Amino acid sequence: MGKLVLYGVEASPPVRACKMTLHALGLQYEYKLVNILAGDQLNKEYTLKNPQHTVPMLEDDGKCIWDSHAIMAYLVRKYGKEDSLYPKDYYKRAVVDQRLHFESGVVFQGCIRNIAAPIFYRNGTEVPRYMIDGIFDMYDFLEAFLGNQDYLCGSTLTLADFSCISSVASLLGLAPIESKRYPKLSAWIARMEQLPDYQSNNGNGAQMLIDLFTAKIKKIV
Numbered sequence: 001m002g003k004l005v006l007y008g009v010e011a012s013p014p015v016r017a018c019k020m021t022l023h024a025l026g027l028q029y030e031y032k033l034v035n036i037l038a039g040d041q042l043n044k045e046y047t048l049k050n051p052q053h054t055v056p057m058l059e060d061d062g063k064c065i066w067d068s069h070a071i072m073a074y075l076v077r078k079y080g081k082e083d084s085l086y087p088k089d090y091y092k093r094a095v096v097d098q099r100l101h102f103e104s105g106v107v108f109q110g111c112i113r114n115i116a117a118p119i120f121y122r123n124g125t126e127v128p129r130y131m132i133d134g135i136f137d138m139y140d141f142l143e144a145f146l147g148n149q150d151y152l153c154g155s156t157l158t159l160a161d162f163s164c165i166s167s168v169a170s171l172l173g174l175a176p177i178e179s180k181r182y183p184k185l186s187a188w189i190a191r192m193e194q195l196p197d198y199q200s201n202n203g204n205g206a207q208m209l210i211d212l213f214t215a216k217i218k219k220i221v
């Protein structure tokens with residue numbers, strides 16, 4: 001087995017999704033801090049490896065992969081002893097892929113990065129109300145995806161759960177989830193919080209991002 005290095009920072013949801021995956025697979029890895037608020041990701045050494053200069057990035061024996069969704073799928077394919085986190089069955093995998101793409105485009109990009117970028121990179125202090133409304137629209141979708149299942153793709157945990165909880169747990173300050181309105185989503189969050197080492201892999205970092213939002217956002221307009 002090659003040497004695995006994960007580049008990231010705790011507050012980043014996609015970094016935490018990768019940490020949960022590495023932990024679930026029982027993989028040892030080196031963690032290299034990239035302080036994105038200080039611009040560490042823009043240095044030449046990092047952009048030569050990842051021209052998109054995002055975290056997370058995984059280095060496996062010198063080969064680089066970025067985008068959390070690509071990293072997580074790679075880790076299960078290459079190192080998983082079984083395929084339950086990312087099933088080989090074509091239909092089951094398609095369902096996981098749908099939720100992963102949903103996380104990538106709607107949850108992370110639509111509800112986190114589009115709010116965070118003006119605030120963290122351009123010193124903004126306000127968030128338009130429609131963006132907060134968009135978070136609740138996204139929660140409505142997750143509530144529907146869950147149906148009567150314990151996890152997002154059925155009765156067992158998959159990469160979709162790691163991916164979505166990393167972002168959803170980071171939004172609980174901006175858009176709190178009431179169990180009356182979202183019974184299935186709140187039960188799913190509570191279930192995810194029971195995972196071994198949940199706090200160190202996701203909970204603490206999610207709270208860091210919540211605190212950063214709270215410190216920077218002065219007004220919803």
Ligand SMILES: N[C@@H](CCC(=O)N[C@@H](CS)C(=O)NCC(=O)O)C(=O)O
Pocket residue numbers: 011012013014036041052053054055056066067068069104108113
């Ligand atoms: N879809 C990507 C999103 C990656 C992303 O936007 N990461 C943010 C931190 S949460 C980042 O690296 N920002 C710094 C930059 O873009 O320069 C993934 O899942 O990995």
